[in-house]
Amino acid sequence: MATTSKVSTKVATKTGTKKDGKLAAAPSKDLEAKDKDAGGTRRKQAERRAESMQKILDCAETNFAKLGFYGVTLNDIAQQCEVQTALIRYYYDDKRALLDAVLTRRSVVINEIRLRVLRDYEAAAGDNMTIEGLLGAYLDPVVDIMSNGGEGWRTFGTLVAQIGTLPAWGGGGDILRDYFDPVIRVFLPMLRRLATGVGEEDLYWYYHLLSGALSMSLAQTGLIDRFSGGLCKSTDMRSIGKHLIGVYTAGFNALPRKRVKSRVRG
Secondary structure, eight states, rough: OOOOOOOOOEEOSSSEEEEETTTTOOOOOOHHHHHHHHHHHHHHHHHHHHHHHHHHHHHHHHHHHHHOGGOHHHHHHHHHSSHHHHHHHHHHSHHHHHHHHHHHHHHHHHHHHHHHHHHHHHHHHHGOOOOOHHHHHHEEEEEEHHHHSOOOHHHHHHHHHHHTTTTTTTSSSHHHHHHHHHHHHHHHHHHHOTTTTOOOHHHHHHHHHEEEEHHHHHHHOOOHHHHHHSSSOOTTHHHHHHHHHHHHHHHTTTTTOOOOOOEEEE
């Protein structure tokens, strides 16, 4: 006796799926709308998260620049941002991690620009590099972004200047090393190439003084405004850049040099 087995057939249609002779309902427009709403909600949540993190970084940057890392607490920053301290800890864990996030946000931008400008100058000038041209490649990106980047970049400059004067973070610490050494390590060998006959000690002192002048300028303390009776402004980065290049070009050319004896073939 033959046994007839039931065969389940599935037929795809535009409206649904036919299974075991029954037509399954197609996805409703309501479900599709819910999917879209869910996607929109996720996007809105991501946007709110990004806005919240940006606001926290802005507040932290301002407070660190004005009061110093040790002069402000996470509670202070939270109060200014009008958020819960727990939210800051959720995003950034602790105050040092928050400082790292503040520095990373802008340092990656300015470092990329400075490294590109230095390497472009080196490639274009080759053996015809000059100290004036090299100083321009080193300083101009900072001058440009401090002049045109808005209040946030000026605040960042003040923060960087402050960090650069703290022994715990300058020589032995990791803040300057992690965020700013990459540019210095490209600049110094280029400077060395131009410094024929200049001793290593003199060259490093030259860089030390250049770095100090730049840091003082980034701080925008207003001292020169007062001393000059308003003739000069500590926020006038264009003038600062021009005078830094002029003064340190002359200073470089005045560095003591050992005479290199040339061999005369007989």
